[in-house]
Amino acid sequence: MKIFATRVIPPDGLELLQRAGLTVTQWTEKRGLSATELITHCQQYDALLLASDNHIDRAFLEQCRHLKIIALLSVGYDKVDVAAANELRIPVTNTPGVLSAATADTAFLLMLSVARKAFFHYKRILRGEWNFSEPTANLGIDLEGKTLGIWGLGNIGHVMAKRCVSAFGMKVIYHNRGRNEAAEKELGAVRVSFEELLAQSDVLSVHTALTPETTGMFNKDVFRQMKPSAIFINAARGAIHNETDLIAALQQGIIWGAGLDVTNPEPMQPDNPLLDMPTVAVLPHIGSATVETRNAMSVMAAKNILAAYEGTPLPNQVTSL
Numbered sequence: 001m002k003i004f005a006t007r008v009i010p011p012d013g014l015e016l017l018q019r020a021g022l023t024v025t026q027w028t029e030k031r032g033l034s035a036t037e038l039i040t041h042c043q044q045y046d047a048l049l050l051a052s053d054n055h056i057d058r059a060f061l062e063q064c065r066h067l068k069i070i071a072l073l074s075v076g077y078d079k080v081d082v083a084a085a086n087e088l089r090i091p092v093t094n095t096p097g098v099l100s101a102a103t104a105d106t107a108f109l110l111m112l113s114v115a116r117k118a119f120f121h122y123k124r125i126l127r128g129e130w131n132f133s134e135p136t137a138n139l140g141i142d143l144e145g146k147t148l149g150i151w152g153l154g155n156i157g158h159v160m161a162k163r164c165v166s167a168f169g170m171k172v173i174y175h176n177r178g179r180n181e182a183a184e185k186e187l188g189a190v191r192v193s194f195e196e197l198l199a200q201s202d203v204l205s206v207h208t209a210l211t212p213e214t215t216g217m218f219n220k221d222v223f224r225q226m227k228p229s230a231i232f233i234n235a236a237r238g239a240i241h242n243e244t245d246l247i248a249a250l251q252q253g254i255i256w257g258a259g260l261d262v263t264n265p266e267p268m269q270p271d272n273p274l275l276d277m278p279t280v281a282v283l284p285h286i287g288s289a290t291v292e293t294r295n296a297m298s299v300m301a302a303k304n305i306l307a308a309y310e311g312t313p314l315p316n317q318v319t320s321l
């Protein structure tokens with residue numbers, strides 16, 4: 001089996017594939033592949049290991065219907081037309097669970113950075129402005145005992161809630177498609193309506209998948225239902241928030257702060273007004289970017305490819321949104 005990887009793959013997963021005698025060709029150029037280039041490459045391979053943000057749409061799938069597997073190096077699979085892949089019988093797999101802690105840590109990092117205006121203060125040092133301090137200037141806010149609202153209490157949301165309870169004794173409320181009884185029992189999390197989540201959260205952290213239902217959900221009408229003191233965190237997908245509305249909500253004091261690991265669009269341009277706001281922290285989609293986690297993700301993707309090679313059931317096949 002010949003595998004094409006759209007990026008350089010973390011060593012653990014790569015070794016697993018190579019030890020099994022499979023050939024892996026990695027795209028090593030410091031630029032992404034265009035849609036046409038991806039099709040041209042995939043036509044020469046049996047399996048695709050997708051570690052880039054290329055869209056796997058119907059046009060791609062129809063021209064690459066020979067693929068034995070499309071193994072994603074991500075848990076999110078919003079960039080794949082899963083219905084078309086099912087129809088064309090091309091299996092798609094993802095990497096759930098192994099990246100939950102690292103991604104929740106990123107959301108936690110953003111929350112604390114916004115609360116203490118950390119990115120803003122760092123930029124003050126860079127600008128040579130660390131010369132005079134006032135007891136009332138540029139203050140942050142405490143998180144101790146505040147209410148954390150989680151929208152999408154699945155794997156990552158659960159770890160984020162756990163971190164916030166143990167670090168700050170935060171009260172957890174959540175809105176999810178179904179109940180999360182484990183989190184209710186372990187953390188005293190309380191399931192509320194979406195409207196209650198907006199009205200009661202001091203920090204509102206988004207952890208749903210990007211679906212037609214969640215796309216653009218955080219818009220001006222929704223921000224208006226949040227507390228003026230609230231912090232909005234998005235470490236899920238940028239398209240879940242409307243960035244123009246978010247900028248306006250922050251400029252007008254409708255909400256207090258925002259922490260983003262994902263932006264809309266990506267990459268964020270350096271002149272984006274969010275980057276100059278004291279109560280905003282932005283990271284370039286590094287949720288799962290630790291050595292350990294990326295290796296674990298690569299092993300999971302490799303095991304899915306090996307299963308496709310051996311004709312055994314795929315451990316992490318996705319079939320619907």
Ligand SMILES: NC(=O)C1=CN([C@@H]2O[C@H](COP(=O)(O)OP(=O)(O)OC[C@H]3O[C@@H](n4cnc5c(N)ncnc54)[C@H](O)[C@@H]3O)[C@@H](O)[C@H]2O)C=CC1
Pocket residue numbers: 075076077096097099100103151152153154155156157175176177178207208209210211213214235236237261262285286287288
């Ligand atoms: N920033 C980053 O680098 C990363 C971002 N992600 C994003 O985080 C997302 C979540 O990942 P996991 O926690 O592993 O997934 P998960 O499937 O365990 O959790 C998602 C939760 O959202 C809920 N949900 C979905 N649609 C909903 C809706 N309309 N209303 C309320 N609840 C809804 C689901 O019921 C589920 O409990 C991924 O889909 C991905 O897009 C994941 C990893 C890294």
Ligand SMILES: O=C(O)C(=O)CO
Pocket residue numbers: 073074075076077099287288
């Ligand atoms: O896994 C995902 O969905 C990511 O966004 C990157 O790890």
